[in-house]
Amino acid sequence: xxxxxxxxxxxINGLALGALLxxxxxxxxxxxxxxxxxxxxxxxMFMLGGYAGYxxxxxxxxxxxxxxxxxxxxxVFGLVMERVVIRYFYGRxxxxxxxxxxGLAMVIVEAVRFFYGSETRLVPAPDVLNGVVSLGFMxxxxxxxxxxxxxxxxxxxxxxxxxxxxxxxxxxxxIEDPVMVDxxxxxxxxxxxxxxxxxxxxxxxxxxxxxxxxxxTPEVGEAILVQTFVVVVxxxxxxxxxxxxxxxxxxxxISITSMVNPGYAYVMLFAAxxxxxxxxxxxxxxxxxxx
Amino acid sequence: MSSWRPPxxxxxxxxxxxxxxxxxxxxxxxxxxxxxPNTVNRILVxxxxxxxxxxxxxxxxxxxxxxxxxxxxxGFVAAYLLTRTGFHHVTTALVIGMVAAAFVGYLVGLVxxxxxxxYFAMITVAIAEVFFFVEFNPLADxxxxxxxxxxxxxxxxxxxxxxxxxTTGWSLYPYLAFWFFVGIVIGLRIVRSPVGAIxxxxxxxxxxxxxxxxxxxxxxxxxxVVAAAYAGFAGGLLGVMQAFMPPDxxxxxxxxxxxxxxxxxxxxxxxxxLVGAAVWLFLQDFxxxxxxxxxxxxxxxxxxxxxLVCFLRQGIIGGLRDLVRLVGHKKGPVxxxxxxxxxxxxxxxxxxxxxxxxxxEHGEGPILQATGLSKxxxxxxxxxxxxxxxxxxxxxxxxxxxxxxxxxxxxMLTCEVHPTSGKIVFExxxxxxxxxxxxxxxxxxxxxxxxxxxxxxxxxENVTVAALGYLRGKFRLDLLRSMSxxxxxxxxxxxxxxxxxxxxxxxxxVAELAYGEKRRLEIALALASSPTLLLLDEPLAGMSxxxxxxxxxxxxxxxxxxxxxxxxxxxxxxFELAGRITVLQEGRVLVEGSPEEIRGDARVQxxxxxxxxxxx
Numbered sequence: 001x002x003x004x005x006x007x008x009x010x011x012i013n014g015l016a017l018g019a020l021l022x023x024x025x026x027x028x029x030x031x032x033x034x035x036x037x038x039x040x041x042x043x044x045m046f047m048l049g050g051y052a053g054y055x056x057x058x059x060x061x062x063x064x065x066x067x068x069x070x071x072x073x074x075x076v077f078g079l080v081m082e083r084v085v086i087r088y089f090y091g092r093x094x095x096x097x098x099x100x101x102x103g104l105a106m107v108i109v110e111a112v113r114f115f116y117g118s119e120t121r122l123v124p125a126p127d128v129l130n131g132v133v134s135l136g137f138m139x140x141x142x143x144x145x146x147x148x149x150x151x152x153x154x155x156x157x158x159x160x161x162x163x164x165x166x167x168x169x170x171x172x173x174x175i176e177d178p179v180m181v182d183x184x185x186x187x188x189x190x191x192x193x194x195x196x197x198x199x200x201x202x203x204x205x206x207x208x209x210x211x212x213x214x215x216x217t218p219e220v221g222e223a224i225l226v227q228t229f230v231v232v233v234x235x236x237x238x239x240x241x242x243x244x245x246x247x248x249x250x251x252x253x254i255s256i257t258s259m260v261n262p263g264y265a266y267v268m269l270f271a272a273x274x275x276x277x278x279x280x281x282x283x284x285x286x287x288x289x290x291x
Numbered sequence: 292m293s294s295w296r297p298p299x300x301x302x303x304x305x306x307x308x309x310x311x312x313x314x315x316x317x318x319x320x321x322x323x324x325x326x327x328p329n330t331v332n333r334i335l336v337x338x339x340x341x342x343x344x345x346x347x348x349x350x351x352x353x354x355x356x357x358x359x360x361x362x363x364x365x366g367f368v369a370a371y372l373l374t375r376t377g378f379h380h381v382t383t384a385l386v387i388g389m390v391a392a393a394f395v396g397y398l399v400g401l402v403x404x405x406x407x408x409x410y411f412a413m414i415t416v417a418i419a420e421v422f423f424f425v426e427f428n429p430l431a432d433x434x435x436x437x438x439x440x441x442x443x444x445x446x447x448x449x450x451x452x453x454x455x456x457x458t459t460g461w462s463l464y465p466y467l468a469f470w471f472f473v474g475i476v477i478g479l480r481i482v483r484s485p486v487g488a489i490x491x492x493x494x495x496x497x498x499x500x501x502x503x504x505x506x507x508x509x510x511x512x513x514x515x516v517v518a519a520a521y522a523g524f525a526g527g528l529l530g531v532m533q534a535f536m537p538p539d540x541x542x543x544x545x546x547x548x549x550x551x552x553x554x555x556x557x558x559x560x561x562x563x564x565l566v567g568a569a570v571w572l573f574l575q576d577f578x579x580x581x582x583x584x585x586x587x588x589x590x591x592x593x594x595x596x597x598x599l600v601c602f603l604r605q606g607i608i609g610g611l612r613d614l615v616r617l618v619g620h621k622k623g624p625v626x627x628x629x630x631x632x633x634x635x636x637x638x639x640x641x642x643x644x645x646x647x648x649x650x651x652e653h654g655e656g657p658i659l660q661a662t663g664l665s666k667x668x669x670x671x672x673x674x675x676x677x678x679x680x681x682x683x684x685x686x687x688x689x690x691x692x693x694x695x696x697x698x699x700x701x702x703m704l705t706c707e708v709h710p711t712s713g714k715i716v717f718e719x720x721x722x723x724x725x726x727x728x729x730x731x732x733x734x735x736x737x738x739x740x741x742x743x744x745x746x747x748x749x750x751x752e753n754v755t756v757a758a759l760g761y762l763r764g765k766f767r768l769d770l771l772r773s774m775s776x777x778x779x780x781x782x783x784x785x786x787x788x789x790x791x792x793x794x795x796x797x798x799x800x801v802a803e804l805a806y807g808e809k810r811r812l813e814i815a816l817a818l819a820s821s822p823t824l825l826l827l828d829e830p831l832a833g834m835s836x837x838x839x840x841x842x843x844x845x846x847x848x849x850x851x852x853x854x855x856x857x858x859x860x861x862x863x864x865x866f867e868l869a870g871r872i873t874v875l876q877e878g879r880v881l882v883e884g885s886p887e888e889i890r891g892d893a894r895v896q897x898x899x900x901x902x903x904x905x906x907x
Contacts, residue, residue, distance in 0.1 A: 032409065038409040038412065038413070085597075085601070088601065092604075094354075094408055094409055094412075095348075095352070095354045096600060096604060098354055098409070098412055099354075099550070099551075099554050099600045100597060100600045100601065102356075102547065102550065102551075103551070103593055103596040103597040103600055104593075104597055106547070106551075106589065106592075106593035106596070107590065107593040107594055107597060110586075110587070110589045110590035110593055111590055113586060113589075113590075114586075114587055114590055118586075222543065223420070225416070226416055226417055226420040226543075229413035229414075229416055229417055230417050232413065233406075233410065233413055233414065233417075237409070237410070261428075261429075262428070263424060263425075263427070263428025263429050264428070264429060265424070266420055266421045266424040266425075267421060267424070267425060267429070269417075269421075270417055270418070270421040273414070273417060274402050277402065277405050277406065277414075278405075281405055281406060
C-alpha cells in the first residue's frame with residue numbers, strides 16, 4: 001500500500017542504506033583513486049567485517065566490542081592483504097588486479113562458509129537501541145535511525161582523515177597525480193598500505209553495524225559490491241564526495257522502487273547508472289582522466 | 292599470443308584437424324580414464340561459451356563479468372520456444388536464442404563500452420546482476436522464476452532412412468562436439484582475420500589503434516556481440532544438455548566461473564576456456580567425491596586460482612607453451628642473439644612509397660591551414676592564436692624551446708585534442724572537432740614522440756594493423772576473411788618494412804627490439820597508413836648520431852609525394868630537411884621562414900638563449 005507514513009519510512013530506509021553504501025563506496029573509491037586497484041574483494045570484506053564482529057559478539061555479548069573488533073579486524077586484514085598480495089600487482093595490468101581480487105573474494109567467502117556454514121547469523125543491536133521510536137505520525141525501528149547517525153559519524157571521521165590530516169592530503173594528492181607524490185620523496189608504498197587498511201576498515205565497519213539490520217550470510221557482500229559499483233560509477237571514481245552523493249542516490253532509488261515492486265530495484269538502479277553514463281560519463285562529481 | 296602465420300609454414304588447418312581428431316577420439320578414450328559423459332558434455336558447453344569470451348577478453352582485452360546475462364538470455368529464449376510455444380526444432384531454437392543474445396549484447400555493449408578499463412568491468416558486473424533480478428522477478432512468468440524451465444527437449448533429426456536421436460550422456464556428445472567444433476572453426480577464422488588483428492591491436496594499445504584509422508568503438512562492440520552470440524548459443528545447449536533451463540545460468544557466479552576458467556586455461560588461445568573448464572570440473576568432482584571435501588572444494592579452487600594468477604598468469608596453455616619454448620631453446624641450435632640488425636641497405640633502394648592519391652586534387656594552395664588555434668588547460672595556455680599553413684609537398688620544420696607548445700600543437704592538428712578555439716582545414720575540408728581516426732582516414736597521421744607500439748605483436752603484425760587502417764577503411768566486418776586475401780596488404784607491409792629497414796626483423800616481437808628499431812617502427816606505423824600529410828613528433832629523439840643520419844636519410848626518401856611536418860630538437864637535421872621552419876615560443880608563432888632566415892634571426896637566438904639578460 002502506498003501511503004504517507006510508508007513512504008516516509010522508505011525514505012529513511014533509503015537514507016540508511018544510502019549512508020551505508022556511501023561509506024563502503026568511499027573505501028572502494030579511495031583505494032582505487034590512490035592505488036589504482038579496483039578491489040573486487042570489497043564486498044567480501046564488508047561481509048568479513050560482519051563475521052569478525054559476530055565472533056567478538058559471541059565471545060563478549062557486547063555490541064560495542066563487536067563493532068570495534070569488526071572494524072579493527074578488517075583494518076588489520078586490509079594491511080596484510082595489501083602487503084602480501086596487492087603490492088605485487090601495482091605494476092601489472094588492470095585485468096590481473098581484477099582477477100586476483102576476484103579470486104581473493106571467493107577465498108574469503110568460502111573460508112567464512114567453511115567456519116560458519118551457510119546459515120544466517122544475527123548480531124542483535126544493544127537493548128537500548130532495540131524497539132521503535134515514534135515520529136509522531138509514524139513509528140520507526142530505533143536502531144535504523146541510530147544507524148544513520150553512526151554511519152554519518154563514520155563518514156565524517158573519514159572526511160576529517162581525508163581533508164584535515166597530512167595523510168589525507170597525501171592521499172588526495174596521490175589521486176590527482178601519483179607520479180608527483182612519488183617524486184616528492186614520500187614513501188608511497190606505506191601510504192598505499194595504510195589507504196588499503198582504511199578502505200578495508202570502512203567496509204568492515206559498515207559490515208558489522210549493518211549486521212543487526214540484515215542478517216549475515218557468506219553471500220551478503222556480493223549484492224553490496226554490485227551496488228557499490230553503481231554508486232561509484234554514478235558518483236565518479238576516486239571522488240569521496242561523489243561516493244557520498246552516489247550512495248544516497250542509490251539508497252533512495254532502491255528503497256523507493258522496492259516500495260512499488262522490489263523486483264525492479266536493480267532495473268531502476270541500472271537505469272540511473274546508464275543515464276549518468278550518457279549525460280556525464282565521468283560520474284556526477286568525477287573528473288576525466290583517472291581511468 | 293597466438294598470431295596469424297605466414298601461409299605455407301605449416302598446414303593452415305592443422306589446429307582444426309587436431310581438434311576434430313580429439314573430439315572424435317574422446318568418447319573412445321575418456322571412459323577408460325573414468326570420465327563421466329555428463330562432465331565431458333559440460334566441459335564442451337563451457338568451452339564453447341568460453342571461445343566467445345576469449346575473443347572478447349583474451350584477444351580484445353575487455354574483461355567482462357557480465358557474460359552470464361547473455362548466456363542466460365540465449366538459453367531462456369531457446370528454452371522458452373521449446374517448452375512453452377510448441378516449437379520443436381531444437382537447433383533452430385538455439386540459433387534464435389543466439390541471435391537474441393547477440394542483439395541484447397549489442398544493446399548492452401552500447402552502454403558498457405561507453406567507458407573502458409575498470410569502469411567497463413564494474414558496469415558489466417552491474418549488468419549481470421540486473422539480468423539476474425529481471426529474470427527472477429519481472430519476467431518470472433516467462434522464465435519460470437526460480438524454478439527455471441523444465442522439459443527442454445533434445446534434438447533429433449529425421450533423415451528419411453534413419454532417425455538420429457541425441458538424448459543424454461555419450462548419446463548427446465556428438466551433437467555438442469559438433470557445435471564446439473563449428474565454434475572453434477569460426478573462432479579461429481575470426482582471430483586470423485583482419486578484424487582479429489585489430490582486436491589484438493586494441494588490446495595492446497587502443498590509442499594507437501584509433502590513430503592508425505580504426506574505429507575502436509566499432510570493433511569493441513563487434514567483439515562484444517561475437518562473445519554474446521557464443522554465450523547465447525552455449526546457453527541454449529545448457530538447457531538441452533540438462534533437459535532443463537536452470538535460473539542459475541543468469542547468476543553472477545556463472546560469469547565468475549567463466550572468467551576463472553579462462554584464466555586457468557590460458558587467455559588468448561581460444562582453447563583456454565575448455566582446458567580451464569576441464570580442470571575446474573574434474574577438480575570439483577575429485578575434491579567433492581574422492582576427497583569428500585563437500586562445499587570446501589570452492590575454497591580450494593579459489594586458492595588455486597589466486598596462486599595461478601600470482602605465479603602463472605598465462606594459464607595452463609601459456610605455461611606449457613613457455614615450457615616447450617624453454618626446452619626447445621636448450622636443445623635447438625644456438626639462437627642468434629637479439630641484437631639490432633644494421634639498417635638494411637639494399638643495392639636497389641626500395642621505391643619510395645607515395646602518399647595516397649586523392650580524387651579531389653586541390654592542386655595549388657595549402658594542404659593544411661590552421662587559423663587562430665588556441666588551447667587552454669584551465670588557466671594554462673598551451674597554444675595561443677596560432678595561424679599556420681603548409682603547402683603541398685613541403686617539408687616543414689617546427690622548432691622551439693621546451694614547453695613552447697609544439698606537441699600540443701601537433702595533437703590539435705591530428706585531432707587528438709580539440710582546440711579551445713580556432714579552425715583547422717585539411718585539403719579544403721574543415722577537420723576541427725573530428726576524431727583522430729577520421730583524420731587518419733583522410734590521410735593525416737603522425738608518429739609519436741613517445742613510442743606508441745603494439746608491444747606483444749611482432750614487427751610485421753604492427754605494420755599490418757596500420758596498413759589495414761588504410762586498406763580497409765575505418766570499420767569493416769570481414770570477420771571470416773583471411774589476412775592473405777586483403778588486396779595490397781602484403782605489398783604495403785613489405786614495402787613499409789623495407790623503407791624503414793626492418794625487413795630482417797619482421798617476425799620479432801616489439802618487446803625484443805632495440806630502441807632505435809622501435810623508433811623506426813614508430814615511423815613505419817605512421818607510414819603504413821599512406822598519409823598525404825605526415826607529422827613527425829621528434830623522430831630523432833634518443834637516437835645515436837649514426838642512427839640520426841640514417842633516419843634523416845629515411846625521412847628524405849619518404850618525403851617524395853607527400854607533405855611532412857617535423858618537430859625536433861636536432862637543429863642540424865631540421866635545417867637539412869626542412870624547406871621552411873616555424874619557430875614556436877610560449878605557445879605562439881615567433882617567426883617563420885627559410886632555414887637561412889631562421890638561422891640569422893635574432894629573436895630565435897633570443898628564444899633559445901633567452902632569459903640570460905634577466906638572469907644576469
